[in-house]
Ligand SMILES: [Fe+2]
């Protein structure tokens with residue numbers, strides 16, 4: 386038990402360190418700069434990244450979101466805040482809120498997958514806790530949308546009757562890799578980068594919580610993938626490498642696309658915790674390269690149990706077994 390606890394703390398610390406280092410390095414790149422990628426195709430939220438705010442709820446191969454409804458039970462109450470870009474900022478926080486809300490469903494399904502494949506109790510507990518985290522993330526984001534718009538909204542009913550559980554441990558592991566190891570690692574990276582630039586105190590408080598918890602959700606996904614790898618063997622690792630390569634190809638496809646945000650707008654957005662499309666493309670590229678790829682490279686069954694080494698600075702620590 387003691388070694389497992391050391392492993393958990395070790396992996397968490399390595400992930401958080403890597404996420405913060407990558408967010409810091411990416412923030413030092415000039416906007417629209419060429420050292421890192423300008424990446425993926427626009428998504429439904431218009432953020433310009435194919436990766437969204439956290440674990441997506443995928444049904445029939447597509448992310449599913451609830452619509453919006455006028456209601457006040459899904460938001461944290463916050464005082465109104467004026468901004469020259471208030472409408473846009475509110476709309477973007479509202480889209481984040483819909484994605485956070487969908488993550489609740491994603492973790493509910495993940496919990497059922499864990500139970501179906503006999504996963505350890507600790508992973509089931511962490512998945513349940515993660516779902517509760519996502520409830521709070523949705524409330525925070527709906528609250529920030531109302532802070533900037535003055536309009537209280539929440540989620541409409543989320544259609545879920547047609548969702549399917551994973552048909553095999555292989556399917557569950559590959560989904561967890563894409564939705565958690567990639568999706569939540571990038572979500573933590575986005576939140577950490579936005580936090581470093583935010584000036585609105587309510588935004589700072591929200592992003593502190595979201596960044597820390599998304600990092601834990603990513604950690605959970607890596608642990609489940611490591612557990613699956615020990616059962617499925619190296620073919621799973623080859624499949625993860627293939628999927629990572631596809632993600633990196635997508636990220637690189639739009640490399641060099643200019644940053645169309647004006648410096649003035651960018652500063653206003655950053656103060657309100659919003660990243661530009663170019664910010665997200667740059668972070669996606671850096672996160673895939675500097676965090677996800679390094680984890681996958683060391684994700685053999687023994688290393689997965691020990692936790693991936695993410696940065697040379699972290700590698701001096703004793704790896705527990
Ligand atoms: Fe979240």
Ligand SMILES: [Fe+2]
Pocket residue numbers: 439440488519569572598599602
């Ligand atoms: Fe999450």
